[in-house]
């Protein structure tokens with residue numbers, strides 16, 4: 001289960017406070033040392049943990065006293081609020097263009113879940129807005145990727161523009177956008193190539209696609225199982241492409257929390273959706289407060 005270890009650790013830490021009438025500075029410091037350990041073990045980025053612990057400690061030691069809450073409830077409340085802040089406070093909607101089509105470009109490392117998430121997004125737009133999206137298959141390095149997108153297209157009854165794996169992906173995108181214009185598709189979802197790690201050639205290609213397509217949304221798809229590495233990779237993509245949002249995938253697995261808790265702070269970009277399964281309807285809007293509650297158990 002996602003965040004299991006972290007939740008258990010935090011619950012244990014907070015239960016040690018239960019029944020205490022008033023918390024001494026030493027109590028607070030001790031608790032925050034434990035929270036720090038728990039977050040580091042959950043693979044949260046070191047700087048993020050440092051700032052988080054400092055903020056919570058200062059608030060808990062400060063004059064904030066709510067009469068209705070016990071001291072331990074107060075600490076939990078502060079941790080809850082700061083976890084929410086760390087993940088961005090509010091849900092952030094998908095960017096939308098004033099003129100059709102809204103263009104969404106999916107980017108990320110291979111295996112993160114780009115193609116699957118492209119399908120999930122199209123499914124969501126179709127069911128919620130009765131939208132008529134078009135996929136563009138621009139991952140020409142992995143022949144299976146084009147086939148995978150076509151299969152998803154068939155399942156969802158969403159057209160896929162593809163030219164196989166020979167042409168330059170920038171040309172494929174250019175031609176695909178023309179088709180979208182002719183057919184008056186309201187959304188275009190571009191599936192791009194990934195690699196096992198960031199490389200210059202890939203970034204160059206993605207930049208060229210961006211320059212041509214002017215996407216309204218560049219979604220970095222991050223595998224939450226990769227922990228804080230996901231945040232580092234996201235920062236790399238952001239630096240090159242100025243991403244507009246993040247999708248965290250595989251939150252149905254036993255991810256520890258490092259990605260969810262680091263990525264917003266490290267990139268400054270909002271997590272917009274979370275993937276919670278392999279099926280095409282398993283994509284949800286990301287709500288930082290709900291995620292904080294889930295972590296606190």
Ligand code: GDP
Pocket residue numbers: 108109110111112113114115116117194221249250251252253274275276277278
């Ligand atoms: P891409 O290389 O980035 O396009 O990745 P794919 O879309 O091919 O996904 C890689 C694998 O991750 C596939 O087996 C997907 O079914 C799986 N996957 C994607 N998103 C999720 C998710 O939210 N939960 C789970 N459990 N698996 C996912």
